[in-house]
Amino acid sequence: MNPETIKSELEANIPGCVLQLVTNASPCAQHSLLMDAEHAIAVATYLRDAAGLRMDFCSNVTGIDWPQREVSEKIKVKKLVDGVETEVDEVKKTVVPGYLEAVYHLYSMELKHGPVILRMRTQDRDAGVHLPSLMHVWRSADLQEREIFDLYGIIFDGHHDLRRLLMWENFVDHPMRRDYVDPDDYEYEPTAHDEVLRRAQQHRAEGGRQ
Amino acid sequence: MGSEETSAGVDVTGPMDEQLKAELSRQGIFTTTLQELYNWGRKNSLWPLNFGLACCAIEMIAATMARYDLARFGAEVFRPSPRQADLMIVAGTVTKKMAPQVIRLYNQMPEPKYVISMGACAISGGPFKQGYNVLKGIDRFIPVDVYIPGCPPRPEALLDAFMSLQKMIDEQHLTGATRPRHLRADRPSEFQLPEFGAHDLEPSSNPAVWQAPLVQIKTGNNESGDD
Numbered sequence: 229m230n231p232e233t234i235k236s237e238l239e240a241n242i243p244g245c246v247l248q249l250v251t252n253a254s255p256c257a258q259h260s261l262l263m264d265a266e267h268a269i270a271v272a273t274y275l276r277d278a279a280g281l282r283m284d285f286c287s288n289v290t291g292i293d294w295p296q297r298e299v300s301e302k303i304k305v306k307k308l309v310d311g312v313e314t315e316v317d318e319v320k321k322t323v324v325p326g327y328l329e330a331v332y333h334l335y336s337m338e339l340k341h342g343p344v345i346l347r348m349r350t351q352d353r354d355a356g357v358h359l360p361s362l363m364h365v366w367r368s369a370d371l372q373e374r375e376i377f378d379l380y381g382i383i384f385d386g387h388h389d390l391r392r393l394l395m396w397e398n399f400v401d402h403p404m405r406r407d408y409v410d411p412d413d414y415e416y417e418p419t420a421h422d423e424v425l426r427r428a429q430q431h432r433a434e435g436g437r438q
Numbered sequence: 439m440g441s442e443e444t445s446a447g448v449d450v451t452g453p454m455d456e457q458l459k460a461e462l463s464r465q466g467i468f469t470t471t472l473q474e475l476y477n478w479g480r481k482n483s484l485w486p487l488n489f490g491l492a493c494c495a496i497e498m499i500a501a502t503m504a505r506y507d508l509a510r511f512g513a514e515v516f517r518p519s520p521r522q523a524d525l526m527i528v529a530g531t532v533t534k535k536m537a538p539q540v541i542r543l544y545n546q547m548p549e550p551k552y553v554i555s556m557g558a559c560a561i562s563g564g565p566f567k568q569g570y571n572v573l574k575g576i577d578r579f580i581p582v583d584v585y586i587p588g589c590p591p592r593p594e595a596l597l598d599a600f601m602s603l604q605k606m607i608d609e610q611h612l613t614g615a616t617r618p619r620h621l622r623a624d625r626p627s628e629f630q631l632p633e634f635g636a637h638d639l640e641p642s643s644n645p646a647v648w649q650a651p652l653v654q655i656k657t658g659n660n661e662s663g664d665d
Contacts, residue, residue, distance in 0.1 A: 394571060396535050400636040403570035410570050411638035415650040424568060 229341050231259045234281070241278075242270045250347060260331070260345035265359050268348055272365040275334060275344060283334040283344055286366035289373060291380035293405045295353070296326040326353045328382050332362065332369070350382060353405075361387035379404035473612045480524075480550065481512075481607040484600070487523035487543065488516035492530025494557035494590040501593035511600050520546040525603070527596075528582075531559035531566060532573040534639050538631050544580045545628040549620035552607075554599050555582040558589045565589070578643035580629050581619075 235247045238261075248262040263271050275283040298321055305318045328350045335342030350357045361384035363369040373384045374393040381402035384390060392399060401408055414431040417424055454469060462469055490498055502508045502516065517523040520543045532540055544553065555576055558564030566572035576582065583606060584599045591599075610618045619625040629647060632639035 394533075394535070396634040398634060398636070408570070410568070411642070413574065413638065413642050416574070416653060418651075418653050420653075 229344060231261055231344070234275075234344060235261055237278075237280075238271055238274060241274060242267055245271060247271070258343070258345060260347050262347045262349065265348060268346075268360045268362065269365065271346070272332075272362045275346075276365055280339075281344075282336045282338045283342065285335045285337045285342075286332055286362070286368045287335055287343070288331075288333040289362075289369050289376065290331050291376040291382060291404065292329040292331060293353070293380055294324075294327050294329060295406050297324050298322070299324055327351065328353055328357055328380055330359055330373075330376055330382055330384075332366075334366075353381075357381055358383050358385050360385050361390075363387055378402070381405065476612065477608050477610055481604040484511070484513045484525045484552070484603070484607075485515045485517050485523050486513055486525040486527050487520055487547065488518045489543070490529045491532060491536065491540075492557075492559060494529035494560070497590045497593055498527055498529045498556065498596060501596045506593040506597060508597070508600070511597070511604065513600060520544075521548060523547050524550065525552045525554065526580075527554045527556055528560040528576045529556040529590075531564065532576050533571050534573050535571065535634075537573045537576070537579065537639060538634075540576065541579050541629060541631055545631075549627045550618060551620075551627075552583045552603055553580055554584045554586065554596075554603065556586045556596065556599070557591055558587065561585050561587065573639070575648075578648045579632065581647055 231249060235249055238247055239245055245267040246264065250260045250262050252258050252260070261271075275281050300319050300321045302317050303320050304315045306313055307316045309316065330348045332346040333342075334344045334346065348359050350359060359382055361369070361373055363373055363384070364386065370387075370389070371393060373382075373387055374390060376382050377384060377387075377390050378392040378394050379402055391397070395403065403410070412427075412431055414420075414424070414428040417428040420428045454471070459469055490496075500506060502514060508514055513525070524547070526540075526544055526547065528540065544551070553576070555561050559566060559572070560576050563569070563572045563574040567574055573579075577585075584603050586595050586599045588595055612621060620627065626646075630641075630644050632641060632644075634640070
């Protein structure tokens with residue numbers, strides 16, 4: 229299961245589809261395919277039905293929160309130093325806007341191969357959190373997409389029953405997002421340390437609820 | 439027969455002399471009090487409510503099976519209805535979403551009723567204490583009689599908790615200031631159900647049942663940790 233060949237096969241068979249190979253540098257080398265929301269259902273259906281692939285089993289769907297981050301890279305810039313043009317190292321900082329990601333792990337029961345890993349990214353973390361639902365391609369994505377909606381806040385368009393799964397109905401916010409602040413119930417922490425200690429001290433200092 | 443002791447020198451209003459009781463028993467005369475009979479009956483027929491919340495429930499089930507045989511303690515009849523149960527074994531992680539249902543089940547149980555908080559999660563939230571959806575101990579909402587530490591506790595620990603609870607029941611007085619809750623009209627048998635709030639249960643604990651114990655936390659600027 230070479231992701232490069234799958235990528236070129238998909239791009240050849242689905243018009244207008246452009247995939248991006250997201251490489252994994254760790255020893256497992258499980259590279260994944262990043263697809264755009266527009267062609268997601270076509271890609272998924274092709275992966276499921278194509279004769280050589282037959283990805284009939286969606287074993288896992290999960291979410292990732294990528295908050296806005298600053299990437300600094302060193303670049304060489306030509307500058308005039310004392311009238312002489314020299315190359316100077318400069319740190320260039322770029323802000324990568326945040327987004328949410330849904331990851332699908334696919335296997336083939338029929339041909340006994342896999343996994344193929346698909347990724348989809350939302351536009352941002354606020355309003356543009358819509359992605360197409362793949363639950364009509366793999367029924368097993370149904371509850372998993374509900375869980376991602378609950379914990380990360382990705383709205384899966386086309387999902388037949390997009391309700392919260394783990395949290396209660398009128399819960400506000402999405403607890404697996406990295407900027408989620410949990411409620412201040414640090415009144416009793418017998419063995420507090422690190423972050424919990426900091427929160428417990430803060431609770432004391434502010435005279436929080438008892 | 440020790441006729442001297444029975445005829446004179448015995449305070450009839452106080453509890454019976456243990457020596458006299460033992461002596462009578464040796465002679466084939468069984469004596470008891472209503473309190474003893476009542477407690478003996480209750481402690482040997484504790485019917486637990488049939489529910490489990492997480493992996494501790496597996497140990498609870500194991501405790502009822504042939505190897506550990508909870509039936510020896512008169513507690514083999516797990517009741518699927520709270521109306522028929524005396525004992526609630528909170529076996530496992532209580533999520534905030536599940537907590538009102540657990541408290542409602544407790545409220546529906548008839549008095550006298552007891553609670554065993556089984557495992558680290560039911561006691562304090564355990565490894566999930568700082569999680570977003572785990573209650574930091576069921577004792578924040580309902581009174582707990584016996585705590586069993588462990589993750590999960592072995593069936594022997596549950597048996598030990600049963601025996602502790604039986605001992606506790608055996609020592610209860612039916613009259614006087616120390617009588618148990620179910621014999622006091624002024625004590626509640628139902629407890630407040632929390633509402634689902636925006637981020638947490640409202641209220642997050644019942645102050646009538648649970649108050650945060652005082653813990654010394656250094657308020658200085660140390661980052662290494664508590665002592």
